[in-house]
Amino acid sequence: MNTKNIVYYGIFLFSLIILPFFLNSDWVSVMTTFIIYSIVSLSQDIVLGRAGMFDMGHAIFFGLGAYSTAILNMVYGWPILATIPIAIILPIVASIILAAPIIHLRGDYLLVTTIGFNIVFTQALKNNVFGITGGPNGIFGVEPLKILGFVFSSQLSIYYLAFFILLLTLIVIHNLETSKPGRALHYLNLDSLASECIGINTRFYRLYSFALSAALAGLAGVVFTLQFSAVSPGAFNFIQSVLFFTIVLVGGPSSIPGVLLGTFFMFVVPEIFRQFAEARYLVFGVAMILIMIWRPKGIWPVKFGRIPNYLTKE
Amino acid sequence: MEIFFQQLVNGLTIGSIYALVALGYTMVYGVLKLINFAHGDLVALSAYIGLVTVMQLMGALSPVLLIIATFIITMILTSLGGLILERAAYRPLRKAPRLSAVVSALGASMIIENGIMLIWGPMPRIFPASAVPNANYNIHGVYISLMQVLVLVISFILMVALYLFVNRTKLGTAMRACAIDQDAARLMGIDVNKVIVTTFIIGSALGAVGGLFIGMYYRGIYFNMGWIYGLNAFVAAIIGGIGNIPGAMLGGMLLGIFNAFIAGYVSSSWSLALTYVLLIVIMILRPTGILGERVAEKV
Numbered sequence: 305m306n307t308k309n310i311v312y313y314g315i316f317l318f319s320l321i322i323l324p325f326f327l328n329s330d331w332v333s334v335m336t337t338f339i340i341y342s343i344v345s346l347s348q349d350i351v352l353g354r355a356g357m358f359d360m361g362h363a364i365f366f367g368l369g370a371y372s373t374a375i376l377n378m379v380y381g382w383p384i385l386a387t388i389p390i391a392i393i394l395p396i397v398a399s400i401i402l403a404a405p406i407i408h409l410r411g412d413y414l415l416v417t418t419i420g421f422n423i424v425f426t427q428a429l430k431n432n433v434f435g436i437t438g439g440p441n442g443i444f445g446v447e448p449l450k451i452l453g454f455v456f457s458s459q460l461s462i463y464y465l466a467f468f469i470l471l472l473t474l475i476v477i478h479n480l481e482t483s484k485p486g487r488a489l490h491y492l493n494l495d496s497l498a499s500e501c502i503g504i505n506t507r508f509y510r511l512y513s514f515a516l517s518a519a520l521a522g523l524a525g526v527v528f529t530l531q532f533s534a535v536s537p538g539a540f541n542f543i544q545s546v547l548f549f550t551i552v553l554v555g556g557p558s559s560i561p562g563v564l565l566g567t568f569f570m571f572v573v574p575e576i577f578r579q580f581a582e583a584r585y586l587v588f589g590v591a592m593i594l595i596m597i598w599r600p601k602g603i604w605p606v607k608f609g610r611i612p613n614y615l616t617k618e
Numbered sequence: 619m620e621i622f623f624q625q626l627v628n629g630l631t632i633g634s635i636y637a638l639v640a641l642g643y644t645m646v647y648g649v650l651k652l653i654n655f656a657h658g659d660l661v662a663l664s665a666y667i668g669l670v671t672v673m674q675l676m677g678a679l680s681p682v683l684l685i686i687a688t689f690i691i692t693m694i695l696t697s698l699g700g701l702i703l704e705r706a707a708y709r710p711l712r713k714a715p716r717l718s719a720v721v722s723a724l725g726a727s728m729i730i731e732n733g734i735m736l737i738w739g740p741m742p743r744i745f746p747a748s749a750v751p752n753a754n755y756n757i758h759g760v761y762i763s764l765m766q767v768l769v770l771v772i773s774f775i776l777m778v779a780l781y782l783f784v785n786r787t788k789l790g791t792a793m794r795a796c797a798i799d800q801d802a803a804r805l806m807g808i809d810v811n812k813v814i815v816t817t818f819i820i821g822s823a824l825g826a827v828g829g830l831f832i833g834m835y836y837r838g839i840y841f842n843m844g845w846i847y848g849l850n851a852f853v854a855a856i857i858g859g860i861g862n863i864p865g866a867m868l869g870g871m872l873l874g875i876f877n878a879f880i881a882g883y884v885s886s887s888w889s890l891a892l893t894y895v896l897l898i899v900i901m902i903l904r905p906t907g908i909l910g911e912r913v914a915e916k917v
Contacts, residue, residue, distance in 0.1 A: 358717070405902045406898075406901060406902060408905075409901065409905050410905075411716070412647075412653060412860070413856070413901060413905055413906075415653070416852070416853070416856050416897070416901070417897070417898055417901045419849070419894075420853075420894035420895075420897045420898045420901070421894075421898065423849075423890065423891065423894045424891045424894050424895060424898075427887075427888065427890055427891035427894075428891065430887075431887050431888060431891075542849075543845075546724060550721055550724055553717050553718065553720070553721045554721060557717075583732075583736060585728055585731075585732040586728070586729055586732040586733055586736065588725075588728060589724075589725040589726060589727070589728030589729035589732065590725070590729060591725070592721055592722065592724065592725030592728070593706070593707050593722045593725040593726060593729075595721075596711060596714065596718045596719070596721050596722045596725070597710045597711060597714075597722070600711065600714035600715055600718040601715065601718075
């Protein structure tokens with residue numbers, strides 16, 4: 305990370321810290337959700353942008369995290385703090401079990417299978433599987449998080465909790481970028497056969513990327529449950545996965561500022577135009593097409609190293 | 619045994635509708651290698667166009683003429699929609715990364731879906747019952763309605779016609795050539811743009827028939843129904859082997875029969891989930907679908 309980037313990230317994070325003091329509580333809540341969705345989109349980006357696998361079922365892991373916190377708290381009476389490790393481990397295990405048999409599928413087939421997983425997941429939640437998911441209405445009345453006597457019940461405290469987790473996610477992704485697994489993912493994204501030839505265990509790293517992104521999405525799910533103190537199947541259905549998928553591609557795959565910008569564009573901008581209620585999604589579809597025509601690699605595409613322009617031009 | 623045959627008839631009816639819609643997905647995928655996510659919404663749009671046409675023409679024409687006119691008008695207008703879709707959302711992205719086109723398709727789907735909602739409102743609309751006379755035939759205890767006969771016969775005719783078109787005509791051969799290798803097809807003097815446009819016209823027209831059948835058979839239509847019917851049809855295309863035209867027909871039929879038996883024998887609240895379990899199992903056991911060919915990785 306060079307000095308310019310440090311300054312940019314510093315400005316971005318600082319403005320997120322001071323932002324709640326200029327906004328009313330409705331907008332703080334919108335911004336909290338924005339941060340949660342950013343975390344999920346950044347984790348989706350690990351699979352989609354960095355490892356290059358078309359995963360259109362990412363809401364499963366987000367939902368597993370959210371539901372495991374809600375169920376453990378409401379049905380089994382665990383304190384929220386104790387549910388957090390489970391809300392991270394369960395999505396990891398699920399992602400490995402689900403991804404292992406399909407990891408070798410080619411692009412579009414993987415996309416369809418993950419859509420399938422997501423629909424089965426939402427249907428299971430709606431049909432109140434094992435009698436603990438609360439059916440189509442979900443679960444509400446989840447307790448707030450308590451750490452050492454401090455209760456995270458106000459909107460502001462949850463905002464900063466979400467902010468802290470976003471910071472954690474950014475650190476994890478930055479470490480990934482500059483470490484061996486990150487480079488391995490980059491190679492296998494560019495050419496999976498060639499990367500296998502230079503000794504990268506592609507199967508292992510593909511699963512690794514799924515597990516890592518599931519862990520981050522699960523953690524985001526915990527914050528989601530805390531913010532709304534409720535979970536329902538609608539928040540984790542296939543349409544949400546499409547949203548995360550689109551955020552990454554509109555923003556710019558494997559580019560952190562791109563994904564953040566994409567989340568802003570796909571999530572906060574529709575909130576700003578709320579008074580145009582119904583027409584806004586129509587305009588939105590037009591905007592998605594236009595962005596893809598003018599910037600096929602996303603609003604803020606990623607740049608790798610100092611490769612001369614004439615080499616990267618196709 | 620009667621339940622079995624009853625569900626088989628119902629399954630074949632739903633399956634024909636799925637097959638008609640699935641053909642649109644599979645043909646576009648064959649030529650462009652693009653999942654046309656907007657196809658389902660085009661099908662929903664066609665149901666609404668059909669509804670408006672039936673309302674306008676009802677009483678002015680005799681029942682047989684009414685149905686024929688509705689089908690022709692809806693097919694023409696939906697093809698026009700498919701044409702605009704291809705020109706505005708897909709053609710500018712033909713050289714872009716594959717996923718950009720997917721996002722563009724999702725954007726187009728959002729436009730159509732919300733466009734329908736803005737024009738006809740968010741409430742479900744009901745197709746007039748008298749559009750198709752409500753006649754039932756009893757064959758050894760199995761009931762089959764006139765609508766079901768109509769669906770089965772028209773779908774069968776359209777599929778045979780499509781099969782003959784793709785395999786016996788010059789344009790159909792060009793279409794198959796483009797599906798195998800677009801650049802080579804261009805070198806052989808095939809007008810690739812014309813082939814792609816034709817694919818979209820035929821796919822949308824078949825989808826329009828599917829949408830009309832959905833409207834007339836289930837009666838209730840709603841603005842976001844494109845998603846669920848589109849996804850089911852898409853699953854049918856995948857099960858049969860995407861890009862493969864007989865595969866889409868087979869996949870549609872199999873999926874329809876599977877759905878009907880699940881609804882008849884197991885439970886309807888799990889039927890959607892079990893459909894996708896079937897999809898996942900097929901993807902694990904036979905990743906290219908039932909009739910899809912295995913493509914060797916070229917080094």
